[in-house]
């Protein structure tokens with residue numbers, strides 16, 4: 001049984017890989033395969049049965065199915081597929097540069113939809129149970145003026161994933177939809193941590209817990225108490241909401 005990490009240089013994907021690799025064949029799909037060597041060494045040390053590295057650029061939508069097929073050929077049926085690629089982008093730039101706005105939309109929505117569709121289709125025909133992990137975000141719960149381009153992609157992705165989870169109900173493929181808050185890591189370098197911030201390891205642990213303990217599709221807030229903040233967020237009047245910082 002193999003584990004496929006797509007966007008393998010992601011902080012969160014790396015942590016998921018280290019938590020799950022023992023006794024498994026691992027496939028790392030990365031835009032910069034050369035940047036995975038430290039992770040490959042760690043996974044081998046931690047007891048991965050094999051570690052394969054494949055090149056993957058999410059914006060090349062036509063390559064998505066080929067990547068998943070290659071992973072299956074190299075490492076066998078996939079028990080866990082983690083879709084971890086993403087960009088925060090630059091909101092200020094995206095407000096006047098439509099090419100940048102559409103790059104964020106392509107990587108964080110269109111390419112996610114493409115890859116999740118491929119994964120659902122390819123994993124459904126396997127003979128063994130499997131889980132797909134997708135990363136939504138608190139940013140998609142209610143789009144903020146300060147971060148609405150990225151936030152809108154997460155809102156769309158979250159809706160897509162909820163529907164996909166229902167579509168997979170009754171099959172042996174389940175969805176784990178992660179909704180982290182602010183994660184202190186590469187993506188947020190230089191930004192002031194928001195309340196209830198977590199680290200990549202916390203996100204990975206919550207995802208792996210859901211993978212190992214739940215038998216069905218699930219949505220996981222990280223940290224769990226973020227759901228209370230989310231409930232309050234929806235009630236904030238718009239004149240106040242539009243002044244919210246990132």
Ligand SMILES: NC(=O)c1ccc[n+]([C@@H]2O[C@H](COP(=O)([O-])OP(=O)(O)OC[C@H]3O[C@@H](n4cnc5c(N)ncnc54)[C@H](OP(=O)(O)O)[C@@H]3O)[C@@H](O)[C@H]2O)c1
Nearest residue numbers: 007009010011012031057058085086135137180183186187
């Ligand atoms: N960090 C947060 O605060 C936070 C909060 C909520 C949700 N999330 C979501 O969680 C997921 C993982 O985030 P993270 O914090 O682990 O991010 P990260 O450390 O910044 O990693 C992002 C990954 O996406 C890859 N990537 C970007 N564009 C790509 C492309 N065109 N093709 C292939 N790979 C591409 C990056 O590759 P390179 O290394 O080559 O750039 C990197 O591996 C993302 O979907 C993110 O939106 C993050």
